[in-house]
Amino acid sequence: MTRTIVVANQKGGVGKTTSVANLGAALSLLGHQVLLIDLDPQAALTASFGIDPYSISTGTPQLLMRDRFPLSRSLVPVGPGRRIGLMPASLSLAAAEVQIAFLPDRTTRLQQALQRNLVPFDYILIDTPPSLGLLTLNGLVAAREVLIPVQCHYLAMRGVRGLIETIWRVKRKLNPDLSLLGLFATMYDPYSRHSVEVIAELRSVFKTKVFNVIIPENVRFAEVPVAGKTLVEYMPEHEGARAYWQLAEVIASHG
Amino acid sequence: MGNADNPFDEFDQPDSNAEEESLSLDGRGWDILVGGEEHAHTVGGEDPFDSQDANAELGETLPTGESPFGAMPSDAFYDRGRGEETPVPPEISEAATSQPPRDLSPQDMGRHTPMAVPTQPDTVDMGIEGFETPPVSLGELTTPPAGLPADLGTATQPATPFASEADVMPFGSRGISPFETPAPGTGTPTTPAKKRDFSRPYDPFEEEMPLRDFKDEYPPKGELEKQLITRERIDALWDEINETYATVIDDVRGHFNTTETAITDLKKARELLLAGEEHFDNAEEIVKRVKARLRLETKVRQWSRTQGTWLAIYLVVWLLLLFTIFLSTNRINQIVEPLVPNWLGAALLPGLFGSVGGVVGALWVLIKHIARKRDFDPIHAPWYIINPFMGMALGIIAYFLLFASSTLLGADTPLTLLDIEGGRLYGLYGLCVVIGFNQNVLWALVDRVTKAIVPPEETVAVLDETTR
Ligand SMILES: Nc1ncnc2c1ncn2[C@@H]1O[C@H](COP(=O)(O)OP(=O)(O)OP(=O)(O)O)[C@@H](O)[C@H]1O
Ligand SMILES: [Mg+2]
Numbered sequence: 001m002t003r004t005i006v007v008a009n010q011k012g013g014v015g016k017t018t019s020v021a022n023l024g025a026a027l028s029l030l031g032h033q034v035l036l037i038d039l040d041p042q043a044a045l046t047a048s049f050g051i052d053p054y055s056i057s058t059g060t061p062q063l064l065m066r067d068r069f070p071l072s073r074s075l076v077p078v079g080p081g082r083r084i085g086l087m088p089a090s091l092s093l094a095a096a097e098v099q100i101a102f103l104p105d106r107t108t109r110l111q112q113a114l115q116r117n118l119v120p121f122d123y124i125l126i127d128t129p130p131s132l133g134l135l136t137l138n139g140l141v142a143a144r145e146v147l148i149p150v151q152c153h154y155l156a157m158r159g160v161r162g163l164i165e166t167i168w169r170v171k172r173k174l175n176p177d178l179s180l181l182g183l184f185a186t187m188y189d190p191y192s193r194h195s196v197e198v199i200a201e202l203r204s205v206f207k208t209k210v211f212n213v214i215i216p217e218n219v220r221f222a223e224v225p226v227a228g229k230t231l232v233e234y235m236p237e238h239e240g241a242r243a244y245w246q247l248a249e250v251i252a253s254h255g
Numbered sequence: 256m257g258n259a260d261n262p263f264d265e266f267d268q269p270d271s272n273a274e275e276e277s278l279s280l281d282g283r284g285w286d287i288l289v290g291g292e293e294h295a296h297t298v299g300g301e302d303p304f305d306s307q308d309a310n311a312e313l314g315e316t317l318p319t320g321e322s323p324f325g326a327m328p329s330d331a332f333y334d335r336g337r338g339e340e341t342p343v344p345p346e347i348s349e350a351a352t353s354q355p356p357r358d359l360s361p362q363d364m365g366r367h368t369p370m371a372v373p374t375q376p377d378t379v380d381m382g383i384e385g386f387e388t389p390p391v392s393l394g395e396l397t398t399p400p401a402g403l404p405a406d407l408g409t410a411t412q413p414a415t416p417f418a419s420e421a422d423v424m425p426f427g428s429r430g431i432s433p434f435e436t437p438a439p440g441t442g443t444p445t446t447p448a449k450k451r452d453f454s455r456p457y458d459p460f461e462e463e464m465p466l467r468d469f470k471d472e473y474p475p476k477g478e479l480e481k482q483l484i485t486r487e488r489i490d491a492l493w494d495e496i497n498e499t500y501a502t503v504i505d506d507v508r509g510h511f512n513t514t515e516t517a518i519t520d521l522k523k524a525r526e527l528l529l530a531g532e533e534h535f536d537n538a539e540e541i542v543k544r545v546k547a548r549l550r551l552e553t554k555v556r557q558w559s560r561t562q563g564t565w566l567a568i569y570l571v572v573w574l575l576l577l578f579t580i581f582l583s584t585n586r587i588n589q590i591v592e593p594l595v596p597n598w599l600g601a602a603l604l605p606g607l608f609g610s611v612g613g614v615v616g617a618l619w620v621l622i623k624h625i626a627r628k629r630d631f632d633p634i635h636a637p638w639y640i641i642n643p644f645m646g647m648a649l650g651i652i653a654y655f656l657l658f659a660s661s662t663l664l665g666a667d668t669p670l671t672l673l674d675i676e677g678g679r680l681y682g683l684y685g686l687c688v689v690i691g692f693n694q695n696v697l698w699a700l701v702d703r704v705t706k707a708i709v710p711p712e713e714t715v716a717v718l719d720e721t722t723r
Contacts, residue, residue, distance in 0.1 A: 154280060160288045164297055194280070201284025206298055 004114070004124040005181060005251075006143035010166075011159035012130030014151040015186035017044040018221050020127040022241070023214055025232040026248035028084045032122040036078075038089035039110070039139050040129040041097070046088040049078040050228020057090040061096035064109045064138065069142040071117035080233045108140065110138040132166050140170045145181035147251075149215075150202060152195035153187045157202070181254070184247060195231050213247045216240055285496045453660055456616030457694040458623070475531075484532045490533070495542055496525055502549060512631060514553060517545045552629070559625040562633040566640070567623055573614045573643045577607060605687045609650015610643050612691020617642035619692075646691025651692050656704055657683065 006031045007016045009022075020036060028034045038060055039046040045051035058074040071087065078086045100106045114124065126143055128136040142169065146167055150156055160183070171178045183206055189195045203210050219242045224231045285292040455535065503517045520541050527538035584604070591600055617639045624631040689698045 154287070157280075157284075157287050161290050164289060168297060194278075197280040201280050201282075201288065205284045209298070230615045 002121050002124060004126070004143040005145045005147050006126040006128060006139040007147045007149065008128045008136055008139060008163060008167075009148055009150065009156075009159060010132045010136065010163055011132055011151065011156045012065065013222075014130075014156050015149045015215065016130070017048060017100070017127050017246075019147070019149050019184075019186065019215070020045055020125045021048050021225075021230045022232045022244035023248050023251070024084050024123075024125050025079050026245050027123050027125075027252065029080055029232070030252060031087075032252070033120060034079075034083075035075075035085045035087065035121040035124045037087040037110075037124065037126045039093070039135045040089060040127055041091065041094040041135070042129065043089040043091060045127040046086065046090075048225035048228070048230070049076075049086055049090055050079070050225075051076060053088065053090055056088045056090035059090045059093075061092045063087060063113045064093075064096050064230060065102055069113065069118075070112065071119060079230065085119075087154075093135070100111040101134055106134060107137050107141050111142040111175075114142050116133055118234070132162065137166075137170065137174075138160070139174045140167065140178065143175075144177050145179055147181045148183040149186045150183050150198070152185050152192070152217075154194070154198065157198055158213065169218040180209055181251065182206075182209045182211050184213060184215065186215040187217040188214045189217045211247060211250060213243055213250060215243045215247070321581065322551050342361065402523065456619045456692050458620045460478035484535045487529065489532065489535065492528060492539055493525075495523055496528070499542060499545055499549075503545075506549065506553070508552075508556075513548070517549065520545045555629055555631055558633050559629075560632045561619065562636055563625045563631050566636060567618070569640065570618045570621065570643070572619075573610070577611055577614065580607060602654050605650040605654035606647040607650070608684045608687035609653065610647040610652070611695075612688040613643045613646020614691075615688075616692040618645065644695070649690045649694060649697050650687035653687055653700060654683065656700065657686075 007020050007066055008201075017040065019138070024034045024036045025176065036045060043056075046053045046056065046059070056068075056074075062069050062074065063071065072089060075085045076088055078084050100109050103109070105112070110126075126139040128139045148160065148163060150160060167178065183202060185195075185202065186197050199210075199214065216239055218238070220231055220235065220238060221240055224234045227234060231238055232244050235241055236245075280287070285295075289295075289297055500518070500521055503514055507514050524538040524541040524545075526535040527541070543640070584607075587603070588600070591603070621631070621639055686696070686700075690700070
């Protein structure tokens with residue numbers, strides 16, 4: 001059974017892309033078949049695997065726009081052992097968003113695309129742009145589980161409310177199967193009381209929905225994409241990588 | 256809260272306790288995360304989304320078993336703020352979107368971030384304000400009431416953005432309109448120079464030669480007059496007036512004005528005849544004029560019925576054809592995609608929209624001349640036939656013009672069909688329709704673009720001054 005997980009948070013720069021890449025790599029190394037979908041017009045996920053979004057001829061824009069676009073046509077093998085399938089974003093994704101906005105089935109484009117391409121993946125991870133626009137919505141409709149990274153900052157915390165409300169609306173109107181996989185804290189600085197408090201408040205509200213695994217803040221996360229690799233692959237022993245390993249294990253055992 | 260582990264604590268410490276407290280998130284999580292504990296249902300218990308209470312509270316039963324998409328509500332909540340959308344998707348060549356963007360400049364990157372709202376560069380402002388209907392209709396100005404200065408209309412009309420650019424207009428109409436019957440005896444009406452009116456289609460038949468007017472009367476020479484204006488001649492003209500009266504009455508139609516004028520004119524002729532033989536020529540002129548008008552009426556009627564109808568059918572067929580093409584742009588795109596380059600394929604829709612404008616404009620002019628002005632002349636048929644093509648060509652030209660100008664002018668967001676923001680796309684199509692409808696808009700646009708690209712001499716001079 002394929003698990004489709006969308007990583008969403010309309011707050012920018014909270015670590016969505018980093019999480020998708022590292023979780024993808026970890027799950028793949030744990031022996032699962034993983035498909036990553038880049039729904040962000042900034043194509044950060046694509047770029048962090050060392051693929052130049054400018055050189056992509058087909059990818060998520062075509063997947064969303066064309067009615068019979070075969071997924072396999074643009075899948076790029078990436079990650080450890082090139083065993084992860086990446087559906088890259090090209091920069092025309094922003095234009096695609098505008099275009100599909102005119103279609104009556106604009107919210108289910110990705111879902112339809114995934115349904116008609118029955119590829120045997122264990123995990124489909126979807127990276128979304130920092131907005132609650134049509135692309136994120138497509139991700140929420142196509143997935144069954146939402147994973148929310150929350151940066152350990154007050155302002156990042158405030159975004160959670162809007163996101164939860166959106167998820168509710170999607171669940172009521174568009175995708176009743178959607179469920180909350182959980183929230184996890186990113187960019188955690190153990191020396192900052194603020195970080196500690198954010199996590200405490202998250203736990204007090206979302207209780208068991210908050211993962212015990214906490215992603216520490218570390219500049220390595222920002223560095224390794226230069227090599228076109230994820231931290232999990234590049235420095236498996238690094239504390240940040242270990243956090244994502246653990247998160248991957250928890251998620252895998254969850255479903 | 257001294258924390259020995261934190262090497263930077265000393266920087267944080269000097270603050271008072273009160274300030275410390277206000278920076279604490281302690282206990283504020285509910286408010287921040289979900290807007291208060293009263294929203295607890297939204298995060299539920301173990302699984303927030305399995306909470307039955309929550310569903311009950313929201314008054315919704317989740318559809319189960321069936322596909323959630325079959326029953327997708329038409330008001331799916333994401334509507335981009337446009338409300339109900341009309342199902343007329345502007346089809347854009349898919350192949351085009353798969354091409355990498357043309358440059359890698361930071362501006363180009365910025366365009367793709369969803370947050371960046373492209374702003375219309377001033378320089379390619381399409382002059383939409385020019386489409387505003389001037390408050391005073393030009394039709395009313397063509398014949399100023401007697402006693403008022405001839406330039407009354409222009410003098411009082413509020414300035415339009417184009418007011419000072421009359422000379423740029425190749426089609427600015429001068430002289431009199433052939434379709435406004437000049438009141439007898441007023442001579443050449445001094446019609447105020449026409450302003451650009453974008454609310455009507457461009458009508459090339461509006462512009463015609465002014466009527467000739469011989470001011471001076473040549474008094475007849477007594478002798479000749481006696482010889483030539485004989486009793487028989489006078490009788491014949493008298494009879495002709497009688498006949499014409501009969502024809503006018505026989506021929507009476509819904510457009511009673513013509514009948515009215517004809518009868519008045521004939522009465523005038525008769526008066527002149529009765530006033531003395533020296534007025535014979537004037538009386539004759541009036542009778543002939545009335546007859547010519549009647550003849551023209553009949554002919555126009557006949558032409559309107561035959562050629563006019565065919566032209567109308569032709570234009571309607573065009574419209575239907577365009578409609579079908581619009582419905583199948585998707586299919587056409589698929590076929591054409593591999594055959595033509597993207598930039599060319601992208602011009603398809605502007606062309607079609609321009610053509611719509613051209614057809615509508617031609618129909619408008621046709622109806623005007625057949626029904627309202629009743630001066631349809633089949634000599635103009637080629638214009639009606641060509642206008643849809645003309646609109647198409649102009650739409651495409653406008654597209655390339657804007658495309659070129661926005662690129663040349665280094666706008667932040669070059670106007671391409673691919674990465675254009677939704678609103679601008681509609682603006683462009685709308686513009687194409689308007690240009691097909693009224694070609695003057697294109698001339699105004701050309702004018703604006705040339706001015707933007709090649710600044711007027713004064714500007715260049717100023718630039719020279721400042722950069723020296
Ligand atoms: N745990 C971390 N510690 C330090 N830096 C991190 C961490 N996680 C991510 N970063 C860095 O923060 C930046 C933003 O992260 P990322 O791109 O994953 O966020 P995002 O939510 O996907 O952003 P966007 O909303 O723009 O898509 C990147 O430079 C990334 O390398
Ligand atoms: Mg990202």
